Amino acid sequence: MADAKVSDARISTGFPGHPKTKKLARKLGPSGPLGCIYLFLWAAANRSDGDLAGMSDEDIELAVDWAGQDGEFVRAMADVGFLDGAEGSRIIHAWADHNPWAAGAEARSEKARWAALCKQRGRKEAAKLMPEYAERMQDAEHDCANGVPPAVLDGAGSTPLAENGSPPSPSPSPSPLEQKQSADADSSTSSGAAVDADPAAGAEDDKAGADHGTGDLLGDQQQDKPPRKAMPPCPHNEIIALYHEKLPALRSVQSWTDTRAKHLQARWREDAERQSLDWWGRFFDYVAKSDFLMGRKNDFSADLEWLIAPRNFAKVIEGKYENGGRA
Known part of the structure; x- marks a missing residue:
């Protein structure tokens, strides 16, 4: 929440x-x-x-x-x-x-707090007070160095730091995408998924093995401590492409918002087994077998946003939506 x-x-x-x-x-x-x-x-x-x-x-x-x-x-x-x-x-x-x-309020609040702490106390002290945010920034720079597009990484980067509170013009509700596909949609990735938002850097508050206080970004590297094994960056665009390939009957991804990026990053970080495209391919194959998730049972059908939301994801991998099960 x-x-x-x-x-x-x-x-x-x-x-x-x-x-x-x-x-x-x-x-x-x-x-x-x-x-x-x-x-x-x-x-x-x-x-x-x-x-x-x-x-x-x-x-x-x-x-x-x-x-x-x-x-x-x-x-x-x-x-x-x-x-x-x-x-x-x-x-x-x-x-x-x-x-x-409204959906990005939490990310903007967190970024504003980080910026204020950096200004008042310096980056090193800010990292001690907001270790999870600092680690996400470090992971984002690592991902960027490994070739992940900045639009997928730098979530709060386009949010103004000014304190005037004037919001940028957001997409309307309901989204025009539900009424008509725009003829001049944003540039697509190689998978056809448009990346038109700046997802928040990193993931949800997932407490995934943070080694706070280390790293060049924070200026507090401990030379006598062996470096931790680097986590592979979450390949957002490749996973979106797999979703489109494996589940063409479900709603396609037209924009990659902050919330969607945070959820996918969190699912990736939660379990080392999920940190491969093979695992996500098998996951989407599993989803394709469910009559409920595919809309063959009633008017409801899942989409990528729904599948990677924390509560829904847990229910899917626990087998709740298998055919013959409870839906």
């Missing part, structure tokens, strides 16, 4: 005419789209990553002051595609695309 607070949210001027909005209005009347807007605003202020995990359906409806029948609003939101996941682990669909300013 994101801790950073956001005071505004962005709603597209095309929201009233979006097919999901129209379906919601048909199901619930005018109060349905209004409740959706209320939920976007509430999430921006209280769950800036769009993750509603831990909230019951009743909690969600209380957050938007839903006055209709119990469960009616959340059920309709899930039916039309504004909400993903089951009760207790719901997330707003493609929140990072619809509301990137």
Whole structure:
């Protein structure tokens, strides 16, 4: 759950005419789209990553002051595609695309704190106070030296350090990509996946073997200590290409946002076995066998963002969505 607070949210001027909005209005009347807007605003202020995990359906409806029948609003939101996941682990669909300013609040807050500490106390002292962030920066420079595109590495690099708080213009909600593919889309990678966002450097708070206080970047190298084995950089673009190759029936990746990059980096770092393209190829082959994940069982189908989200990823590798299992 994101801790950073956001005071505004962005709603597209095309929201009233979006097919999901129209379906919601048909199901619930005018109060349905209004409740959706209320939920976007509430999430921006209280769950800036769009993750509603831990909230019951009743909690969600209380957050938007839903006055209709119990469960009616959340059920309709899930039916039309504004909400993903089951009760207790719901997330707003493609929140990072619809509301990137709110979704990136935590990364901006962390970067601003780092910049302030560096200015006040110097980089070495800042690294002692924010060791995980410092290590992620070190890993990012290591990845960059190994040829990973900076657009995938330097997450907060394009976020202004100024304290005026004026947000850049984010993508609207709902995303135009859900209505029509733009004819002048951003430059694609060799796999066809456009990288149009600056993902946050490093991963989630995954506590993956940090050796804090060492490394040239921090100016605190211990010469008498053997260097730790370097972790191979996460090949974001190659994994995206594998996803497209192995799972062409699922929704393709059109943008690589901060949240998506952080989740994939975290899944890569959590287990040494996952630090190879062979493992990800086998993972996508496994997903392809699931009727539920592939949309052969109902209207739901997974996508890469959904698959690498921490709660969903754990359920997939634990076999929850195998055919004949519980979905």
